[in-house]
Amino acid sequence: MDKLSSMAVFVKASDLGSFAATAKAMGMSPQMVAKHVVFLEDRLGTALLHRTTRRQSLTDVGRVFYDRCKQLLSDVEAAESVALDMRSQPKGVLRVNAPVTFGAFSLAPFVTRYLDRYPDMRIDLTLNDRFVDPLEEGFEVMVRIGEVEDSSLIALPLAPYRLIACASPDYLIRRGTPRIPLDLEQHDCLAYGDRPSSTPCRWQFTRSGKSEEVRISGRIRSNDWKALLHASIAGYGITLGPESVLNAEITAGRLVQVLPDHEGPSRPMHVIYPVGRRPTAKVRSFVEALIDEFGTDVPK
Known part of the structure; x- marks a missing residue:
């Protein structure tokens, strides 16, 4: 036998x-x-x-x-x-997980372009900001912001996830333009998070290697940054959000960067997939395309 x-x-x-x-x-x-x-x-x-x-x-x-x-x-x-x-084009369903804001604004447009390139592929995209175990939940590729310490995962670096502060031209005309991070304490700032509004929110900025943290407050707090973006465009305050998204709003004239000579928070970002097996054609092609799109240090 x-x-x-x-x-x-x-x-x-x-x-x-x-x-x-x-x-x-x-x-x-x-x-x-x-x-x-x-x-x-x-x-x-x-x-x-x-x-x-x-x-x-x-x-x-x-x-x-x-x-x-x-x-x-x-x-x-x-x-x-x-x-x-190895003998065929990528095909089948690929289960992908990513953070909410990056996934909605940056990854979703990338996915549609990827599908145009590979017509036999389908993408099952799940967006959330909680910790995800790919083996337990069946995800084949994930994008994660922050350090990756799990030895059961292969992590390939993407461009850092940088945040910048912006406000609408109308808001800055009415309230003035902050010159230093401490000025933000006198402004309406749009806080991101799901904690109670009584919980302090702090933003950190760096200039010439020196970091400064300021306590911000405002009339709107949300656990979905898209809501804060809309509020900022409407003139309700200053938002701290991803540079890759806000650059388009700045170019369109809907927002203006404040504190441009200060660096906002920056966190590492990776594309990851489980270790132990050679990636299939669908995983390999998606990861390679992700690195081509988001792997440089220049925001897109």
Whole structure:
């Protein structure tokens, strides 16, 4: 008998809990299922399953062997998948996760351009700002802002996620233009976050290597930065948001950057995917396109 085939039968029998269920799932007789398991037990010289007329369970050796067999079969499947993918264009569904603001303003337009390039691809894009376990939740590619310390993930750097402060021309005419970060304490600032409005919000700026933190306040706070952007354009205060998005508003004349000689907060950004397997064509093409689009240090 073929060892890999017998391992596959053994794993399925362990998962389903009976030879009859395994036989039905794999299109063979219960007797053939038993022969595959006995073949492995004879090779190893030990029992892998405790079998009674009513139930079966793994022996101590069987549990260890089951884990190794499952990993081996997964690796074989991945190897075959990679070999097939290398001969074909990316196709299928790719599950992607990203932060809300970056995903809505920057990643979504990129996704449509990517789909134009690869007509056999479909993207399932989920946006949230919470921690996501890609293995547990089934995401194949993620974009994350901040440091990545999980050794089970491959993290490739993108351009840093920089924030700048902006306000509408109308607001600056009415309230004046702040010259130093401390001036922001006398302005209506639009706070991002889901904490109660009584919780202080602070913005940090850097100039000539020296950092300065200021406590800001205003009439509007939101956990969705898009709402703050609209409020700022409407003249309700100063917003601190992603440079890549606000540059377009500045160019259009809807907003003006304030404190341009001070650097706003900047955080590293990465595209990440699980380690352990060679990426398939769909993952590889999406990651490479992401790096081409967002991997330089020049905001787009």
